[in-house]
Amino acid sequence: MSSLPFYTEQIVAHYLRQITDGIRFLHEYGIVHKNLKPENILLSSVQPEAIIKITDAGLDSFILEDMDMELVCCNTIYCPPELLLSRKFDKTFDLWSLGIILYIMLSGSDPFHPKIDEDLFRAILLGEIPYTGEAWDQVSLNGKDAVKRWLVVDPKQRALTSDMLQHPWVSGSHATTEHLVISQNRLTEFNARRVAMVSV
Numbered sequence: 001m002s003s004l005p006f007y008t009e010q011i012v013a014h015y016l017r018q019i020t021d022g023i024r025f026l027h028e029y030g031i032v033h034k035n036l037k038p039e040n041i042l043l044s045s046v047q048p049e050a051i052i053k054i055t056d057a058g059l060d061s062f063i064l065e066d067m068d069m070e071l072v073c074c075n076t077i078y079c080p081p082e083l084l085l086s087r088k089f090d091k092t093f094d095l096w097s098l099g100i101i102l103y104i105m106l107s108g109s110d111p112f113h114p115k116i117d118e119d120l121f122r123a124i125l126l127g128e129i130p131y132t133g134e135a136w137d138q139v140s141l142n143g144k145d146a147v148k149r150w151l152v153v154d155p156k157q158r159a160l161t162s163d164m165l166q167h168p169w170v171s172g173s174h175a176t177t178e179h180l181v182i183s184q185n186r187l188t189e190f191n192a193r194r195v196a197m198v199s200v
Contacts, residue, residue, distance in 0.1 A: 001105065002191055003046055007184040009143050009175035011048045012105045016146075017170055018052035020098065024161035027091040036097035037078045038104065039194070077110050081125045081153050092155035099150025099158075106143055107135040108186025111151075113193075127153040135182045142169035143176075 001007065001015070019041060026033055035056050044051040080096035082089045103111050111129040112120050122128070129151050130136075131144055146169045149159040159167070168174040 001043070002184055002187040004048060004184070006048070007180050007187075008177050009106070009140060009169070009180065010172060010177050012102075012143075012180075013170055013172045013175040014048070015043075015050075015052055016098075016102055016105065017165065017172070019054065019101070020161050020164055020170065022052070022054045023094050023098065024165065027094070027161060030091075032089075032091050033094050033097075035078075036094055036101060037075055038101060038191075041101070076120060076124070077112050079124065080155065081127065082155055084121055084125060089155065092158050095150050095158040095161070096155070098161075098164075099147055102147050103129070103151065104187070104190060106139050106147065106180070106183060107133075108180075108183040108188075109135070109190050125153070127151065135180075135186055138178065138180050138182060140169070140174070140176050142174040146170055 001011075004011065019036075023033060023036070033054070033056075036054075040054060040056040042053045042055055044053065076084075078097045078100050080089065080093050083093065100110065112123050115123050131147075136144070146164070146167055149164065149167070152158050164170050
């Protein structure tokens with residue numbers, strides 16, 4: 001997405017609808033993806049109307065609902081608070097991950113950077129998520145609301161995929177057409193950090 005010639009909320013909402021609908025389909029069958037992150041979301045082309053493909057959907061990536069799990073999340077920033085506490089979890093696991101992904105898509109950075117270790121765990125557990133700064137100044141209130149509906153510490157309060165598909169911003173009717181230049185530039189930096197981490 002960082003390579004698109006024009007990057008707007010409308011484009012982000014278009015992609016998010018596809019991701020959300022794909023996860024909704026899995027959840028209808030009682031399946032949790034459990035490994036949602038940018039690396040596992042691919043575009044069919046570099047065009048704004050590209051089709052989204054969700055990957056890493058092997059059987060070892062699926063978990064039936066309401067199971068006790070150890071800390072098996074590959075990347076901590078996408079893990080919901082309840083997993084860090086080793087509590088039972090269900091499909092709301094994916095809802096938190098969707099919120100983190102949308103946060104990154106709109107701001108160009110993950111909400112916890114550059115926190116690590118104990119500071120990162122604390123921020124996730126407390127839901128310390130900032131919506132300030134130059135990138136967020138470009139994002140509409142409806143866009144921020146969509147993120148906040150998923151990034152809720154209490155999993156029971158997170159909006160379901162079916163509800164979010166009806167959200168005015170996710171549906172595209174309230175998503176803006178302003179070029180999110182700051183967010184797109186930061187998204188390039190975010191991707192560079194990811195590549196650097198993989199190569200270490």
